[in-house]
Amino acid sequence: xxxxxxxxxxxxxxxxxxxxxxxxxxxxxxxxxxxxxxxxxxxxxxxxxxxxxxxxxxxxxxxxxxxxxxxxxxxxxxxxxxxxxxxxxxxxxxxxxxxxxxxxxxxxxxxxxxxxxxxxxxxxxxxxxxxxxxxxxxxxxxxxxxxxxxxxxxxxxxxxxxxxxxxxxxxxxxxxxxxxxxxxxxxxxxxxxxxxxxxxxxxxxxxxxxxxxxxxxxxxxxxxxxxxxxxxxxxxxxxxxxxxxxxxxxxxxxxxxxxxxxxxxxxxxxxxxxxxxxxxxxxxxxxxxxxx
Amino acid sequence: xxxxxxxxxxxxxxxxxxxxxxxxxxxxxxxxxxxxxxxxxxxxxxxxxxxxxxxxxxxxxxxxxxxxxxxxxxxxxxxxxxxxxxxxxxxxxxxxxxxxxxxxxxxxxxxxxxxxxxxxxxxxxxxxxxxxxxxxxxxxxxxxxxxxxxxxxxxxxxxxxxxxxxxxxxxxxxxxxxxxxxxxxxxxxxxxxxxxxxxxxxxxxxxxxxxxxxxxxxxxxxxxxxxxxxxxxxxxxxxxxxxxxxxxxxxxxxxxxxxxxxxxxxxxxxxxxxxxxxxxxxxxxxxxxxxxxxxxxxxxxxxxxxxxxxxxxxxxxxxxxxxxxxxxxxxxxxxxxxxxxxxxxxxxxxxxxxxxxxxxxxxxxxxxxxxxxxxxxxxxxxxxxxxxxx
Numbered sequence: 001x002x003x004x005x006x007x008x009x010x011x012x013x014x015x016x017x018x019x020x021x022x023x024x025x026x027x028x029x030x031x032x033x034x035x036x037x038x039x040x041x042x043x044x045x046x047x048x049x050x051x052x053x054x055x056x057x058x059x060x061x062x063x064x065x066x067x068x069x070x071x072x073x074x075x076x077x078x079x080x081x082x083x084x085x086x087x088x089x090x091x092x093x094x095x096x097x098x099x100x101x102x103x104x105x106x107x108x109x110x111x112x113x114x115x116x117x118x119x120x121x122x123x124x125x126x127x128x129x130x131x132x133x134x135x136x137x138x139x140x141x142x143x144x145x146x147x148x149x150x151x152x153x154x155x156x157x158x159x160x161x162x163x164x165x166x167x168x169x170x171x172x173x174x175x176x177x178x179x180x181x182x183x184x185x186x187x188x189x190x191x192x193x194x195x196x197x198x199x200x201x202x203x204x205x206x207x208x209x210x211x212x213x214x215x216x217x218x219x220x221x222x223x224x225x226x227x228x229x230x231x232x233x234x235x236x237x238x239x240x241x242x243x244x245x246x247x248x249x250x251x252x253x254x255x256x257x258x259x260x261x262x263x264x265x266x267x268x269x270x271x272x273x274x275x276x277x278x279x280x281x282x283x284x285x286x287x288x289x290x291x292x
Numbered sequence: 293x294x295x296x297x298x299x300x301x302x303x304x305x306x307x308x309x310x311x312x313x314x315x316x317x318x319x320x321x322x323x324x325x326x327x328x329x330x331x332x333x334x335x336x337x338x339x340x341x342x343x344x345x346x347x348x349x350x351x352x353x354x355x356x357x358x359x360x361x362x363x364x365x366x367x368x369x370x371x372x373x374x375x376x377x378x379x380x381x382x383x384x385x386x387x388x389x390x391x392x393x394x395x396x397x398x399x400x401x402x403x404x405x406x407x408x409x410x411x412x413x414x415x416x417x418x419x420x421x422x423x424x425x426x427x428x429x430x431x432x433x434x435x436x437x438x439x440x441x442x443x444x445x446x447x448x449x450x451x452x453x454x455x456x457x458x459x460x461x462x463x464x465x466x467x468x469x470x471x472x473x474x475x476x477x478x479x480x481x482x483x484x485x486x487x488x489x490x491x492x493x494x495x496x497x498x499x500x501x502x503x504x505x506x507x508x509x510x511x512x513x514x515x516x517x518x519x520x521x522x523x524x525x526x527x528x529x530x531x532x533x534x535x536x537x538x539x540x541x542x543x544x545x546x547x548x549x550x551x552x553x554x555x556x557x558x559x560x561x562x563x564x565x566x567x568x569x570x571x572x573x574x575x576x577x578x579x580x581x582x583x584x585x586x587x588x589x590x591x592x593x594x595x596x597x598x599x600x601x602x603x604x605x606x607x608x609x610x611x612x613x614x615x616x617x618x619x620x621x622x623x624x625x626x627x628x629x630x631x632x633x634x635x636x637x638x639x640x641x642x643x644x645x646x647x648x649x650x651x652x653x654x655x656x657x658x659x660x661x662x663x664x665x666x667x668x669x670x671x672x673x674x675x676x677x678x679x680x681x682x
Contacts, residue, residue, distance in 0.1 A: 007514075014510070117327040119534055119560060119563065120564065121565055208507070213568075214538070216325060219507065222505045222506075261501065262501045262503055263472055
């Protein structure tokens with residue numbers, strides 16, 4: 001029984017990394033009703049950029065690396081917006097989807113060419129902290145990721161519901177034409193959404209790099225897939241949904257891995273997604289009514 | 293008028309020089325997560341070609357000399373791309389191909405080559421392929437046009453576990469960690485490491501599995517911890533090896549010895565987790581243990597490549613091919629490309645031994661190599677030779 005709870009706990013905590021990526025996907029979808037396939041790649045790119053700090057100052061504290069990743073993530077988010085959304089007609093859903101897929105591949109390949117694909121050790125915070133209760137243990141660095149995910153959710157909800165930017169964002173999300181008629185600058189709100197999600201993505205990438213201990217371009221595709229699954233299961237556009245779904249997917253896959261093995265693990269995650277798509281297509285936090 | 297004559301003679305001379313070039317095509321991963329393998333192989337091939345050309349080049353059948361020209365193509369470590377690349381190479385004047393990087397490319401790629409030489413009913417490609425990196429055991433038998441200069445893991449791990457058993461008789465048990473979705477690492481654990489450890493008197497008490505791009509190894513390391521084996525053998529590539537080693541550190545799993553996969557005796561592992569990899573023992577077919585090996589590594593570095601067991605196999609291939617081309621008397625003429633390819637194939641098939649950088653490589657009838665090897669271990673961020681069985 002201890003095995004079960006330990007595995008569940010490990011998975012749920014690691015699921016916080018999926019939640020962080022899921023938040024980015026869901027926020028962009030919530031505002032623009034578009035999927036940004038380049039989000040996880042940009043997050044990993046931001047994390048790589050954070051390592052530049054160590055090139056300049058080898059003894060830089062991890063917090064500085066994380067901050068640099070945070071800023072670089074925001075910059076990458078803005079670049080993704082400009083390249084994949086600003087000049088492309090938003091009326092065509094396939095156009096932006098394909099442009100972000102292209103951007104994902106581009107960012108991935110740039111990382112590969114700069115690093116020759118070599119894994120890079122990533123500095124961690126609280127990686128030596130292990131909370132123990134008898135045989136049961138919890139990783140300090142994953143608790144940090146979990147905490148950041150919760151703080152990100154609270155911060156984003158405050159941003160959305162307590163600020164003028166949030167008001168504008170919600171207005172654009174619900175009625176873009178009416179929002180423009182009210183004087184809200186659509187382009188500015190969309191760009192800021194990408195910058196905010198990018199900032200969060202950069203931090204998420206750094207936290208993932210730190211929790212794995214190593215950064216590699218190999219992370220991009222699995223994180224994209226998990227991020228999308230989490231977004232759908234949580235409910236497209238729902239920030240709390242992304243967090244709950246991230247933790248759920250993390251715990252679910254880890255428990256299934258324990259009982260069915262690593263080769264079957266992802267099959268069950270896909271099955272979970274299928275079950276949601278059939279029985280609760282709006283996700284855990286499905287909106288009660290349709291959008292106006 | 294004089295200027296015109298000069299221009300004509302220069303053009304003619306250039307034409308002659310053009311004809312006196314032998315093209316060797318390299319191919320491997322130059323993009324994607326194993327890009328470093330392709331970069332290093334290309335650098336080693338260019339460095340070796342440069343050295344051969346500076347020494348005069350390759351002697352052709354008519355007694356003239358030709359320079360070697362290397363063209364390296366990217367297969368992205370993708371089987372479909374690899375097949376497309378070898379078809380493209382076959383359409384050029386390249387007389388032989390060196391590659392690929394990945395076993396999952398080599399296996400299907402060898403499958404599109406003609407299986408039996410001279411079989412008129414087999415329309416497979418008639419292109420000699422001399423592999424430098426893809427290491428999965430037993431692939432050369434797929435086609436008589438496929439040859440390999442990769443280490444024989446069976447021999448290396450047999451020797452390693454035997455040596456460990458004699459050096460550390462108090463160690464009794466081995467536990468495996470396998471990257472389950474990668475052809476090479478999977479085959480190495482199940483076909484090589486596990487049976488060889490048992491044959492040397494160790495008791496294999498279990499194994500755990502993960503995937504190449506996995507990020508969470510907590511469950512696997514917990515299983516490893518429960519097994520409490522004396523030796524942990526990790527059959528995985530650098531990214532997941534580092535992930536597992538870091539998780540082992542977190543969970544306080546400290547086996548008495550760590551054994552790693554041949555391909556992980558590279559710069560990548562040290563770049564990803566030098567501290568956690570400290571002490572890991574890996575058999576490898578290259579280490580700078582003599583003058584030739586050191587010189588090859590230095591020359592390759594000038595072409596922006598790192599010397600490791602894979603890239604130095606590409607270096608060796610170039611010199612082996614030079615000798616074969618000279619021994620078989622290829623013409624180097626554009627119209628004789630196919631007959632030159634056949635001569636090179638026949639020459640490679642005749643080889644029973646070849647000279648490598650750290651010793652003599654034996655070859656079996658199937659074209660598989662049995663390369664000399666040493667055991668290295670990670671020490672203070674570098675690979676150091678632990679034992680040289682030569």
